[in-house]
Amino acid sequence: MGLILSVQLAFSQSKNPGKAVISTPGAHCEICQKRIEGWVSRQYGVTSVKVDLKKKTTTVTWIPDRANIEDVKVYINNVGYDADNEEAEETAYFRLPKDCQTKNIQDTLPKRRRGE
DSSP states (O other): OHHHHHHHHHHHHHTSOEEEEEEOTTOOSHHHHHHHHHHHHTSTTEEEEEEETTTTEEEEEEOTTTOOHHHHHHHHHHTTOOBTTBOOOHHHHHHSOGGGOOSOHHHHSOHHHHTO
């Protein structure tokens, strides 16, 4: 009886996916949308990704024992976009098409490279 109960408990927990709406302020065009959705959807544990360009948000669902909210933010950062308060990975940002680079370049450079 105990074994059956633990198997059912574990199975029922894995049915509830993690879900978050993440601010992605740099996503402003169809290219941005395709890059985020294409990259993040291929990451381990992610089950769905939907970018809303008007709201500048990305809704992501994932399997909790395979990914978490911090992983998802890193996936978005690694494709070159800010995710909530986490900044985009610098080299990924500069690989974005020029039209998708929305930040002031001086703001993206570390202080030591700006001469501060």
